Amino acid sequence: MYIKVEDTTAVRWFLTSLVSIFFREVETRNSHTVPVRGPVILVCAPHWSQFVDAVLVMSTNRRPIKFLTAAKTMRRRFVGAFSRYLGCIPVERPQDLATKGKGTISAATGATTVVGKDTQFTKDLTPGSGFAVDGHVFKVEKVISDTEAEVRDGPSEGFKDVAFKVYPRLNHDDLYEMVYDALKRGEAIGIFPEGGSHDGSMLLPFKAGVAQMALGAMAAGSPPVRLIPVGLTYFHGHRFRSRAMVEFGDPISIEQDMVEAYRNGGDAKRGAFDKLLKRVQEAVEAVTITAPDYETLKLLWAGRRLYKPENLELSTEQTQQLTIRFSEAYVQLKNEPEVQALRSDLAVYNDALRAAGLHDHEVVQTTVLQESEIFSGVLQKGFLVLIQTVVLIPFMVFGLPILFACRVVSTFKARAAAASSAVKEHGRDVVATWKVLTALMIVPICLVLYSILLGQLIHPRLTGISWCLLPIIMLGSLHLWDHYTDLVKQLRGLLALMISKQQTVELYYQRCKLKRRIRALVNRAADDMGIDRMFDEKDFMGEADHGLELDELLSM
Incomplete structure (x- = not known):
């Protein structure tokens, strides 16, 4: 049974609010490619975050979307209630x-x-x-x-x-009829063609259902159906206050001769299936980031980070586009000795960073500072960290039970998911989902207990006031927490440089050499592949390491 579109507004607003709380930043690219009206199928991949993926797509598009959802999920008490209310279509697996x-x-x-x-x-x-x-x-x-x-x-x-x-062998005729009816009414359908969620670094083979739905609906009398590729990119997406990117590709139209081939059945039908499925997969691959394995993906991120001009602040959209370019170039150049040597040296650099307890950006921000600047920076940022720690202590105490519960439950669920699936490596795809679900159960309980406690300790009237104000104050503290974590990272880098300047400078020198090698390789690859360079030489001008050698850095 379908729910009227206007009835889902409150639930969609609630789910969008959850996205804005869990993620520090969500950027959307080309959402205008989704038609305002008419039947569409949003083909979303990779399916890297169980229930969060669908909520993320819904939050970045004003048009109501009916996602195909596992019938097992629809039978769950909490998630199933939301899914049914949003008009999701159950798929028995x-x-x-x-x-x-x-x-x-x-x-x-x-x-x-x-x-x-x-x-x-x-x-x-x-x-x-x-x-x-x-x-x-x-x-x-x-x-x-x-x-x-x-x-x-x-x-x-x-x-x-x-x-x-x-x-068992399942008959999905009823499922297809529900999809056809929705498309005939001009509604939007969402589908993850890989099937279940996973945490692999490559797209899984697409299932033929998306082609069946599009061709079958038009053969059954639906207006022309357009398919919209949707790429989902997470930057440590299983972590609280991480970043995400949603990119919509150009619509895919279905020619009438493909529909006629579908109606004719036999080899013609299979040919139409294969042709459409190939087009859809290629379109989705154009808006997603993949790599042969997770280690390669991390090295691509490292290469992208070192290539980026240090004087430019890239948006999440630009960062994603740069990563896609690195991924595409790596596929073509991975067997070259220069690329293999660079990959090995990048891995050594990352290992050295972990051994020193530093992040790459901390090495960049601190190495070129004078001793007086380092000392004053430690004092200034240390003072700010101290003040903000005092301000945030109550919220840290309030949040500890919530964070602990989310961590324990999500870790347990991730291990169980990885053990029961052949396509999950570590079960990271369920972590964000279970953190959100656990928080939804724990937060109201904690707020009630904290409100009662404040009323008992200070004044009874505070019980009701706290119940109203605590959620608002805690939401506001999230932005302060973001600033606080940035300050702590900067302070840690300054302290590392103060304690062991030579080790940090050697890391910086190693970084400079890698950066120059990567930029030379990227420029050559762009010229060989006949594509425009994303940055000009002027974008790299004025960087602090230009022309410096190790002895010069150590003497600063």
Whole structure:
């Protein structure tokens, strides 16, 4: 059952408020590409933050969006209530209905025949259902007997006498009809074509459902459907007060001949499916940042940071675009000896930073200062940190139980998610979600207890006043906390330089050499690839390290 669009305004406002509290900054790029009216499908990726992804997209677009949501989620008491109220469309997933298989199974590497022991394949399996072994699913093509079945693709590594789960074959006709009806009414549908959330650094293969929905809706009489690629980028997105970027790509229109091919069925239908799915995936890849693994992604961030002109403040949008360029260039140049050597040296530099307890920006901000400037900086920032610490102590005390509960619950859920999935590496994709959900449960309880405590300790009238004022004061303290954490980082860098100037200067010298190598490589790569340089030489003029050698830095 659908909810009227106007009825969802309050819930959407509430969810948008949660985004502004959890994230320090959210930037949006090209949101104007989403049509104001008419049927659209927002194709969002990567699905790196479970429930937060959908809320983030909704918060950056005024148009109400009905997201396809796991039916298992819709059955949950709290999240399910919000999902149903927003008119989300339930999707039943085989893994949510999986049952433990009777007996054990074996299969050789690459073999498409699965042999069972004490199994009942004829009862448990049908063509289109599946076996699940250690998170890997094998689609059943044919059930031969109670102890033998054929699968579509054999395992990359054989197994013998292992327990398994049975994934049922599901009929999604009702789901598609709900989507078609929504698109016929000119509504906006949101979908994550990778399926479930994950924390891998690469996009997962897109499922064909997005092509089926677009082509099927138009074949069923919907007005022309446009697909909007949406790229989500998080900068340490599992952390409280981190940053995020949402980029909308150009709309993808569907030609009428593709719809006719879909109607014709057979090979023509499969061809239309494949063609549209390829276009969608390429469009989404153009607005996302990916890397072969998480370590490579971190090194790309480090390279981007060193390349950036130090005298320019980049917006989140510019930072994302720069990272995309680095990612695309790395794919083409990763096998070059110069790039491999640079990657190795970047890893050494990052390890040295961790060993010294410093961040890159702290090395930059402190090394070129005179001793008198360092001393006065320590005094000034130390005084500000002291004053703000005194001001923030009550809120730190109030917030400790909340932060502790969020940390414990999200860590437990992340470990459980990683253990139960073959596509999750560390379970980071569920951390932000569970921090938000835990805070939603804990914060009201803490506010009531704090209000009662203040009323008992000071004056009974403070109970009601505190209940009204504490949320406002705590929200205001978030901005002070952002400034406070920035000050602490700056003070830490100054203290490190004061205590061990030579070590910090050597890191800075190492950084200077890396920076010059990266800029030379980037400029050469841009020229070879025929793309415009993002920055001109004038953008790098006036940087403090220009022409300095180690002895000169040590003598400053």
